[in-house]
Amino acid sequence: MRYSFLSLLANAVTGQKLWSAAWRDAKPKPAYDAVIVGGGGHGLATAYYLAKKHGVRNVAVVEKGWIGSGNAGRNTTIIRSNYGLPGNIPFYEWSMKLWEGLERELNYNAMVSQRGILNLYHSDPQRDAYARRGNAMRLHGVDAELLDREQVREMLPFLDFDNARFPIQGGLLHRRGGTARHDGVVWGYARAADRLGVDIVQNCEVTGFIRDGDRIAGVETTLGPIRAGKVGLAVAGNSSRLAAMAGLRLPIESHVLQAFVSEGIKPLIPGVITFGAGHFYVSQSDKGGLVFGGDIDGYNSYAQRGNLPVVEDVCEGGMALMPLIGRLRLLRGWGGIMDMSMDGSPIIDRSPLPGLYLNTGWCYGGFKATPASGWCFAHAIAKDEPHPAAAAYRLDRFATGHLINEKGVGAQPNLH
């Protein structure tokens, strides 16, 4: 059923009984043209664009749990295009453009809200760095405004401007950034892909690969073997484990990132705010809870839960920025596992094995990339060549030295 004012009205007068399931709970067929492993936002978006843009409709998405149960269901919902390096800006801006048309494209309310993102600066060198980044963004047609202290104070009067160690001097404002409802994105892509004939197979864990000589020719799963002309991996957090089944070692470590939600309060924070002197970012959900996070725990983990030092560090960052949150209670916190790459940037590429394609290394920036990641990964799978917007995200860049180190912190995952 296509969602519209009329469908709402029809259901309103008939007791909400006309709604149909948003997608079929498919059983796997023996073979597909393409199988995407991983039913998160990236995997579903890939399947959707494969069907929509490249006419590859004989596609399955296999997911070990239920769709969206991984990082898509546990992130902090921020979307933005405020990157500074040539390899990154076109990709994230393309993602932002896709976000802007996503709900119309999918006929689904993903609650995309361009409420703005403000990166605060606290020193002269940081102001210069943000001015440079803002200029790089504007040269690529991305919006950016450098605000001074008084402009920030007008927007966010409750911040601690006179903090003794890190007084706020201003901020870089990216008005088109904001938030989107993470589950809505997953459900929207699932429904739209399903309508194009994509099979979404849940509770189906991949346990190995089918090979024809060197070629990857499908996947072994808990629901039996599924042959495929092409296999794409979009399994953030578990990329190394899947790649190891194919005999590949990746430039990836899995790390846990914690995030937190406070109890619900009245509207306080209009957009997304980031603390430039430490690592803390916060927005307010439409239910009223403050959603915030900071650094990763910093050591290899598959545990989907973090440890207390980072909880303390994140809360200290929040208190330094806006002491008024000190009396808020923490409603819940959670940990997601992400595949941290060695340079902090993603990989969308063919693998060294024919028939196997990689979408990995999103570090903790995967959510905002969902639409463009799917778009570019579908292109790579369908055409066997990188999409121009993701041409820098090659796997061999680590061997050739073409790293994309947005933070400039070195080749170590826990620094990104």
Added chain:
Amino acid sequence: MRIPCPYCGPRDAHEFTYLGDATVTRPDPAAPDAAAAFHAYAHLRDNPAGPHEELWYHGGGCRGWLRVTRDTLTHAITGARFAADSSVSAPSVAKDPS
């Protein structure tokens, strides 16, 4: 998470800095395949889900480099010894000739 430092006893993870996988060893720069070997050394990781040998620096304590065995699925630590006592060659400060 508490790490049982062999010198200081069990201490909060707060006191430590993580370096990463302890099983990678620095290749011989004079070897004919040095470029590929250094790429693998610097970038490629096994990244196991389960027991993991890793290096931690006890900067908030004895300043020793430790080789810790930790389960990445549970965060349970089953062993910690000085890295200098093992055959790892990674961040061996004692070997600096200057």
